[in-house]
Amino acid sequence: xxxxxxxxxxxxxxxxxxxxxxxxxxxxxxxxxxxxxxxxxxxxxxxxxxxxxxxxxxxxxxxxxxxxxxxxxxxxxxxxxxxxxxxxxxxxxxxxxxxxxxxxxxxxxxxxxxxxxxxxxxxxxxxxxxxxxxxxxxxxxxxxxxxxxxxxxxxxxxxxxxxxxxxxxxxxxxxxxxxxxxxxxxxxxxxxxxxxxxxxxxxxxxxxxxxxxxxxxxxxxxxxxxxxxxxxxxxxxxxxxxxxxxxxxxxxxxxxxxxxxxxxxxxxxxxxxxxxxxxxxxxxxxxxxxxxxxxxxxxxxxxxxxxxxxxxxxxxxxxxxxxxxxxxxxxxxxxxxxxxxxxxxxxxxxx
Amino acid sequence: xxxxxxxxxxxxxxxxxxxxxxxxxxxxxxxxxxxxxxxxxxxxxxxxxxxxxxxxxxxxxxxxxxxxxxxxxxxxxxxxxxxxxxxxxxxxxxxxxxxxxxxxxxxxxxxxxxxxxxxxxxxxxxxxxxxxxxxxxxxxxxxxxxxxxxxxxxxxxxxxxxxxxxxxxxxxxxxxxxxxxxxxxxxxxxxxxxxxxxxxxxxxxxxxxxxxxxxxxxxxxxxxxxxxxxxxxxxxxxxxxxxxxxxxxxxxxxxxxxxxxxxxxxxxxxxxxxxxxxxxxxxxxxxxxxxxxxxxxxxxxxxxxxxxxxxxxxxxxxxxxxxxxxxxxxxxxxxxxxxxxxxxxxxxxxxxxxxxxxxxxxxxxxxxxxxxxxxxxxxxxxxxx
Amino acid sequence: xxxxxxxxxxxxxxxxxxxxxxxxxxxxxxxxxxxxxxxxxxxxxxxxxxxxxxxxxxxxxxxxxxxxxxxxxxxxxxxxxxxxxxxxxxxxxxxxxxxxxxxxxxxxxxxxxxxxxxxxxxxxxxxxxxxxxxxxxxxxxxxxxxxxxxxxxxxxxxxxxxxxxxxxx
Numbered sequence: 001x002x003x004x005x006x007x008x009x010x011x012x013x014x015x016x017x018x019x020x021x022x023x024x025x026x027x028x029x030x031x032x033x034x035x036x037x038x039x040x041x042x043x044x045x046x047x048x049x050x051x052x053x054x055x056x057x058x059x060x061x062x063x064x065x066x067x068x069x070x071x072x073x074x075x076x077x078x079x080x081x082x083x084x085x086x087x088x089x090x091x092x093x094x095x096x097x098x099x100x101x102x103x104x105x106x107x108x109x110x111x112x113x114x115x116x117x118x119x120x121x122x123x124x125x126x127x128x129x130x131x132x133x134x135x136x137x138x139x140x141x142x143x144x145x146x147x148x149x150x151x152x153x154x155x156x157x158x159x160x161x162x163x164x165x166x167x168x169x170x171x172x173x174x175x176x177x178x179x180x181x182x183x184x185x186x187x188x189x190x191x192x193x194x195x196x197x198x199x200x201x202x203x204x205x206x207x208x209x210x211x212x213x214x215x216x217x218x219x220x221x222x223x224x225x226x227x228x229x230x231x232x233x234x235x236x237x238x239x240x241x242x243x244x245x246x247x248x249x250x251x252x253x254x255x256x257x258x259x260x261x262x263x264x265x266x267x268x269x270x271x272x273x274x275x276x277x278x279x280x281x282x283x284x285x286x287x288x289x290x291x292x293x294x295x296x297x298x299x300x301x302x303x304x305x306x307x308x309x310x311x312x313x314x315x316x317x318x319x320x321x322x323x324x325x326x327x328x329x330x331x332x333x334x335x336x337x338x339x340x341x342x343x344x345x346x347x348x349x350x351x
Numbered sequence: 352x353x354x355x356x357x358x359x360x361x362x363x364x365x366x367x368x369x370x371x372x373x374x375x376x377x378x379x380x381x382x383x384x385x386x387x388x389x390x391x392x393x394x395x396x397x398x399x400x401x402x403x404x405x406x407x408x409x410x411x412x413x414x415x416x417x418x419x420x421x422x423x424x425x426x427x428x429x430x431x432x433x434x435x436x437x438x439x440x441x442x443x444x445x446x447x448x449x450x451x452x453x454x455x456x457x458x459x460x461x462x463x464x465x466x467x468x469x470x471x472x473x474x475x476x477x478x479x480x481x482x483x484x485x486x487x488x489x490x491x492x493x494x495x496x497x498x499x500x501x502x503x504x505x506x507x508x509x510x511x512x513x514x515x516x517x518x519x520x521x522x523x524x525x526x527x528x529x530x531x532x533x534x535x536x537x538x539x540x541x542x543x544x545x546x547x548x549x550x551x552x553x554x555x556x557x558x559x560x561x562x563x564x565x566x567x568x569x570x571x572x573x574x575x576x577x578x579x580x581x582x583x584x585x586x587x588x589x590x591x592x593x594x595x596x597x598x599x600x601x602x603x604x605x606x607x608x609x610x611x612x613x614x615x616x617x618x619x620x621x622x623x624x625x626x627x628x629x630x631x632x633x634x635x636x637x638x639x640x641x642x643x644x645x646x647x648x649x650x651x652x653x654x655x656x657x658x659x660x661x662x663x664x665x666x667x668x669x670x671x672x673x674x675x676x677x678x679x680x681x682x683x684x685x686x687x688x689x690x691x692x693x694x695x696x697x698x699x700x701x702x703x704x705x706x707x708x709x710x711x712x713x714x715x716x717x718x719x720x721x722x723x724x725x726x727x728x729x730x731x732x733x734x735x736x
Numbered sequence: 737x738x739x740x741x742x743x744x745x746x747x748x749x750x751x752x753x754x755x756x757x758x759x760x761x762x763x764x765x766x767x768x769x770x771x772x773x774x775x776x777x778x779x780x781x782x783x784x785x786x787x788x789x790x791x792x793x794x795x796x797x798x799x800x801x802x803x804x805x806x807x808x809x810x811x812x813x814x815x816x817x818x819x820x821x822x823x824x825x826x827x828x829x830x831x832x833x834x835x836x837x838x839x840x841x842x843x844x845x846x847x848x849x850x851x852x853x854x855x856x857x858x859x860x861x862x863x864x865x866x867x868x869x870x871x872x873x874x875x876x877x878x879x880x881x882x883x884x885x886x887x888x889x890x891x892x893x894x895x896x897x898x899x900x901x902x903x904x905x
Contacts (some may be wrong), residue, residue, distance in 0.1 A: 068796075
């Protein structure tokens with residue numbers, strides 16, 4: 001396999017609502033900052049791949065306008081996944097592996113504040129038997145949390161502790177949306193939003209975008225003093241039907257983690273994009289993380305959750321900590337679908 | 352260096368207006384099962400699944416691949432969902448191929464589909480956004496002015512489009528999977544059909560279809576051992592450019608020209624008209640055959656219409672185009688690009704039955720989308736490169 | 737009894753699940769300037785800071801260069817040239833116009849990009865290069881929308897030469 005590294009990363013602040021800017025205007029400064037950070041323009045990119053969702057934007061081909069932010073001229077080698085940007089990064093990594101590209105620009109963007117997100121997400125569910133009931137995101141996640149609590153897989157206290165930890169870490173992250181000094185007692189005193197989930201158990205709704213530059217081998221060494229090498233990347237998708245899955249664990253994360261080699265060495269930093277506290281605990285366990293791993297130093301998805309970019313940003317947050325020397329080995333996680341249906345795991349290392 | 356990769360299995364549904372007998376999962380499973388049977392494989396033999404389709408608004412399901420994945424054996428496997436506008440079928444084939452070419456997987460399954468009967472595509476494409484006057488009636492409304500631009504530039508005879516429409520529908524009569532089987536197709540029938548988006552007539556447009564197309568691809572070390580015929584992937588290429596900017600040539604976009612040049616260079620082709628035996632080109636409105644003959648550098652600029660006129664693109668011509676009947680005869684939008692790629696592979700495997708071009712060894716598959724701004728293409732051959 | 741059995745054997749081919757979602761759509765900062773002007777009956781083109789080309793209508797950013805438009809604006813005439821056109825005879829539920837109608841790609845004088853709009857003319861008269869002018873809604877109905885222009889109509893000027901607009905097809 002070729003050595004491929006993350007050599008550039010920029011993101012917009014996660015905002016509950018971007019009232020003035022459209023998606024392209026959110027994306028342009030992110031791409032622009034990445035140009036300045038890496039010194040590379042679109043013409044220097046052998047491949048470009050993006051992740052976005054038409055249903056967040058409420059119109060077909062929303063990703064086409066994303067291309068306006070890139071300045072795709074002369075014409076570019078480009079593709080798009082209707083998935084989080086983390087999967088766009090995976091596609092770009094594959095293109096570099098096959099020798100099609102040495103450099104790649106990857107970006108993800110979403111503006112969920114345009115619609116009613118928990119309701120919009122009901123359209124992900126089986127259109128014949130489940131979606132007509134319009135179950136919202138919180139209800140679906142609540143079923144899973146209830147299962148985990150009743151089975152003794154986790155406790156309310158553990159869930160609250162995850163939220164308190166992440167929002168505490170987020171105090172140091174200027175791009176985070178929800179941050180501050182939360183306590184377990186304080187969170188447990190919150191009323192239920194969707195029993196057994198409290199407000200602090202849920203990731204915020206965020207508008208935002210992020211972008212990454214990948215480069216292979218010597219090109220990566222030219223572009224970065226300490227490239228964040230991708231040492232393993234894998235993604236696995238479970239069936240959607242909640243009735244055929246073990247909701248008390250994240251089997252697809254376990255499989256992806258094994259394939260990506262998470263357990264081969266100490267993990268200094270983990271960035272997780274689980275949008276609910278109970279899911280974050282399941283992902284932590286699936287990755288086999290121990291007490292010597294700092295989880296979500298940026299605050300993770302519970303502190304800022306720009307859909308379609310949030311997973312990609314986790315990879316970027318890990319990379320920046322490797323560039324700075326704060327971490328030697330890190331793992332990033334992205335998810336999609338109800339109750340952690342599909343998960344991506346990426347292991348990054350410094351040299 | 353990329354691993355040499357081959358298409359070893361192809362499966363398609365019958366294309367028709369409404370598949371009321373199957374759900375979306377049932378329909379894509381039908382195509383996938385046929386591809387597996389053709390490849391002599393089972394679900395277990397597949398390492399990863401790639402799914403492609405056009406906008407989610409078409410069927411009203413957000414990221415439908417999530418609920419479809421297990422119907423095609425994707426449970427607990429890697430799965431990617433590709434979406435690049437009308438070229439998505441082609442892009443799906445290219446992404447699937449890259450999964451093997453990169454050495455990441457040994458064998459993958461890709462499926463592209465559309466179930467237009469569960470939707471209203473023209474509605475989904477023409478949602479009225481605020482702050483502007485909605486005047487563009489679907490894809491035909493967008494492309495008709497560009498077709499007029501092509502006619503003005505090239506001086507093509509006004510009946511060129513009619514001739515393409517007749518030829519493709521005649522080819523469709525050879526293809527039992529085609530949606531439209533117009534037994535009485537004739538020049539006059541097309542010429543007298545209603546003008547929908549002047550200069551595009553009703554019978555010069557594609558139908559709206561349900562259907563799915565699937566392919567199995569695997570690495571050379573496995574494919575070489577097969578006794579059956581495989582299609583070797585010699586080159587894939589894609590290019591994109593913005594929808595609109597000042598001075599953009601919308602009739603003959605630079606993205607198509609760059610894409611064609613890069614594709615041929617990779618495939619070692621210097622004279623595409625002579626070296627390629629046949630092509631399946633994305634022609635949703637008849638005039639796009641001559642336009643893309645030029646856009647794919649097969650004909651000289653402004654002379655693509657001559658290939659149609661002189662019968663070069665007929666199934667017995669020197670450069671057969673759309674032997675299957677093309678998009679003009681079957682159009683499950685998200686699958687339409689992959690069907691072009693699949694037909695190219697069927698031709699070089701010698702398995703195209705009644706629409707087989709004799710002795711076809713090298714074929715071009717082509718798809719485009721958006722406002723003529725996304726292009727994806729491949730070259731497949733019966734021989735290793 | 738037999739009726740019930742028959743109904744039970746009848747395949748369920750179609751279920752209807754009406755979907756209705758509301759969205760808050762933002763024009764964006766850059767396009768807002770253009771829309772506020774059109775609410776005043778002014779057609780403002782925005783200049784690409786890289787090559788100075790004038791964009792109308794504004795998409796908020798120059799797609800060729802990936803930059804937002806700066807403060808430099810150009811007021812355009814409401815006259816222009818038909819670059820290409822189509823006569824539409826297909827109904828579309830989103831479009832409230834009577835069939836057939838003419839859509840035009842019109843290049844406004846002073847602009848470097850085309851606007852897609854409709855033309856009120858005899859079907860046999862429309863042609864590439866035709867000179868046209870906007871017909872506006874009554875002033876009291878103006879809003880932040882290009883729909884303030886009801887349609888274009890032909891004007892008594894000689895056709896523009898093909899060379900003058902061919903770049904915009």
